[in-house]
Amino acid sequence: MELRQLEYFVAVAEESHFTRAAQRMHVAQSGLSAAIRSLEKELGAPLFRRSTRQVRLTSAGEALLVEARRTLSAADAGRDAVAAVQGLVRGTLAIGSLQCLHSLPLPELLRDFVTAHPGLDVRLRHSGSTELLDQVRTGTLDLAFVARPSRCPEGLRLAPLGTERLVLACAPEHPLAGRAEARLTDLADERFVDFHPGWGTRDHADAVLADAGVHRKVALEVTDVHSLLELVAFGLGVALVPETFSLKTDQARFIPLPRPVPAWETMSVTTELPSAATVAFLGRMGGGHG
Incomplete structure (x- = not known):
């Protein structure tokens, strides 16, 4: 099983379409389809239900998707760690946030961080706390700013940002x-x-x-x-x-x-082993993760 196969698999799963996934990955559709068939053969199970209109994950595909994202995230973290040792931060940093997060000057922090690390692809998305927590857990996001959950999901680390009346x-x-x-x-x-x-x-x-x-x-x-x-x-x-x-x-x-x-409390959330880019961003916030 190769990382490239997992990247193709995740792209098809997220696009629900082989052609769009191939365009996203900048490869020929025939090559992407062959890689997926090879992966299915290796795993001994179909990963997608294919039709003329759409592509859907099988139960095996759904199980693989979570682990594929984690594996790709870990690979990115490994590359970032080597780059960090060399005094560089590159790769991707995906951040999720609530709207109107007054406990953190997020636009200013993003501006300064992008300026300091121009080689890093920084992405931001807004959503609700439940979805953001799940996306950090599955590896879609590296870091998120959320409302305090009733309990800390397994495998995640929370740190307080602020409170409001x-x-x-x-x-x-x-x-x-x-x-x-x-x-x-x-x-x-x-x-x-x-x-x-x-x-x-x-x-x-x-x-x-x-x-x-x-x-x-x-x-x-x-x-x-x-x-x-x-x-x-x-x-x-x-x-x-x-x-x-x-x-x-x-x-x-x-x-x-x-x-x-x-009071309404907001928190930052990462995985238990955050990437080098995540650690660098948390450091710019004024410290690491508690």
Whole structure:
């Protein structure tokens, strides 16, 4: 089994198409297909279900995909380690992050890091915490910034980034907008705007309200902060959000909640053996991983 075969296999799995995978890998489709057939023969199992329209993983292919990504990630880490010994950092660094991560000046850090390591291919994607954790676990991402999970997934390392108070976001004309403070029990009959389950602030708000005995209805689900705040500002629902969301708009009102409402905590997450590029980026943040 060769690394190139695994790279071709992962490309087909992610593209669900042999032609697109070949284009992505800059090889002839016949060569890529032959490499996949050779891999299937070596493993003694079909890895894909092929049809005229699409390509899907078999159960054997699904099992291999996780290990293939880990193997390729480990190979990259090995190359990076040698480069690091030589005073270089090259290869790829894939970072995942929540939106509006105020506990970390991520754009500034990325700019400085890319400037310091021009040979490194740095990639960034936004998603919810659950998906980001899974992508670090499977090797799709090297590093992610997430909301604190209820438990640390096996094989990952977490380190704290920061904490923020939760506040109530509501429309200017909402009955609670003029309050100096809003109690969680005041929200029992409210419509809510929030992110999808699996996103950090959504899961945290769910837990906070459940602990307060408030069974809420999330009427509108969004995937970005600005849409959430705009819907709130137009009176379509209220939301529990980190306090720094108030910096995004002056069209909504942000009302403090009485203590002790659990704070929203953010964390960095890596594998237990992070790549040299990951270690270098964490070092630029002001230290390693605790």
